[in-house]
Amino acid sequence: MSSSAALQQHARAKPQRVSIRDVAERAGVSIATVSRALNSGVEINPDTRAQVVQVARDLGYVASARGRGLVSGRTDSVGVIIGREHLPVFLNPFYGEVLGSIELELEARGLNLVLTSLKRDHQLLAFAAAQRVDGLLVIGHDLPVSTLRDMQGHLPVVLIDRHEEGLSAVTSEHRTACAQITRHLIAQGSTRLAFLAEDLGNPNFQQRFLGFQDALKEAGLPLRPDWVQEASPRLGGGYTAITRVLEAGDGVPDGVVGANDPVALEAIRALLDAGLKVPDNVQVVGFDGLPSRLHLMALTSMQIDRQELGRRAARLLLETPDTPQHLELQPHFVKGDSSR
Amino acid sequence: MSSSAALQQHARAKPQRVSIRDVAERAGVSIATVSRALNSGVEINPDTRAQVVQVARDLGYVASARGRGLVSGRTDSVGVIIGREHLPVFLNPFYGEVLGSIELELEARGLNLVLTSLKRDHQLLAFAAAQRVDGLLVIGHDLPVSTLRDMQGHLPVVLIDRHEEGLSAVTSEHRTACAQITRHLIAQGSTRLAFLAEDLGNPNFQQRFLGFQDALKEAGLPLRPDWVQEASPRLGGGYTAITRVLEAGDGVPDGVVGANDPVALEAIRALLDAGLKVPDNVQVVGFDGLPSRLHLMALTSMQIDRQELGRRAARLLLETPDTPQHLELQPHFVKGDSSR
DNA sequence: CTGTTAGCGCCTTCAC
């Protein structure tokens, strides 16, 4: 921490902030009156109030969040934790949009947003225990349940995109949604289907995979083990994953389900590079429904309302912090140019 | 604020947090000793310390950030303000990456990140005055200089991607960089050049436009007014902008400079839709150098080191909060598939 | 080395 010493010194060195005492003195009243006048709770002589308000404005007085927090027991801020698995967080706009809608909800209530994505378990615990925030929104899967529960011992917690017993959560439905989009591929003539997921250990992706299998089964189509590929970034993502499918020796699939949009887009790039046409030779679909303005092509996908995800989570946290609830949102089908 | 009443109640209703007094009592020492033992500053009997540390651990004690902040005068957190012009902030990964590198710097020093992008001027002032953070990092251009200066009266401020007299800033060089990439187009045979920018009023884009003109002038090429188009999202972005160029009646450009990558990519989409080939018929370049994995094509662009932008800004804030400094980073040329 | 005491800035009883 030595290198932030300068900033800390600065804080001390700053010319005295104007405190409630300064206002009181200048207005010729007690600090209690200033507090009352400004926080407009109790009844108070309108003239006195006007006077105090005026002086406060002149002096540029704003109550210290620290002092106020100490007595109120609140911080007026909410923490948002984004799992490290999503780093760099903002390369996938998914969580960025969730974050944006959360901020909207908080700001509307005068609450501040404390963002963190790098803390380890014990740091998160300390963060929660130090009461830096009044509540916590947790996005992503890489925290142990035990840590989540421990944190909930300190303050209200709402999970986003993940569900655990006894904790509030807002999630999307994955299984039937993925079955739905797989059926679309099948209805449009695909019979040789591949499935790619960033991480097959992720419960959400597992659900999507189950949905994929449901649709295959319904249609009496085979599940080819070689055509289920992990597309983690460290393995080269969707590009390498689909390349492995092509090289598996089973021929070329005519339908690809990417467990999320980035993977599907990377796969499309690889297919095009391999001289195939999308969607003519191979149809490809994704999952998430990211905005496609800049993308390779408009993807057929299951769109998740990311705004709603953040909004509902924030409201759960703010309005019913003590009642564990689970909301599940249903994604909806969006037809793009990557399928017929 | 009525709707966040629940969360606030919750905070009060929680079972008593364990305070320094609890630890002191249980350990049979005074609260001062607990403080000393835990903050490991002064000399203290190792046994006493061990004992206190043990009790603190048993009780799950973590010093309240509020109480500590009140006496230290610090908050151990830094605010990051992202201009509203960039909303939805995270659809352009540019600022997301800056934010990521800022978080890295802060986290390494045990500082928290308070994010805000929706506050209006007076709310920002109040935020700064309430001393919710020890310093401020400001990304973007839509705040009046006066507001910035007022905020600096309360705490150290560092601007990112913008420079104002008397305030610390980390920016990128735009003019010669844009001239450089325009020269590239010209060197590769383009003579009929168009320029598209999200917002021609933005000083950074203006500098890029100047660089574009510098390069034209050097090469003795004309600047066609109709081929300089605003590509703001509300006007339909780069897609509509280049469409207006095509419809201007001056024929088809053979080179397009987008003032940032998204605009260039949108333009490429429109050009392809119009039956043109990129880069064969028209070369297109962008500016920013965003990761292109999912994009329409790998863009030739001037890459800005976004990590460095955030990192340097954070360090300026943390290490020399009282010395206004201006750092300018030089973007570097990256060849993609959108130019020859 | 450790305990006592005095605030940090504010809100909130409790008197007046």
Next chain:
DNA sequence: GTGAAGGCGCTAACAG
């Protein structure tokens, strides 16, 4: 309707 006083949780200065 307003002032005085206490205390939120903690650190730091001062005794011992």
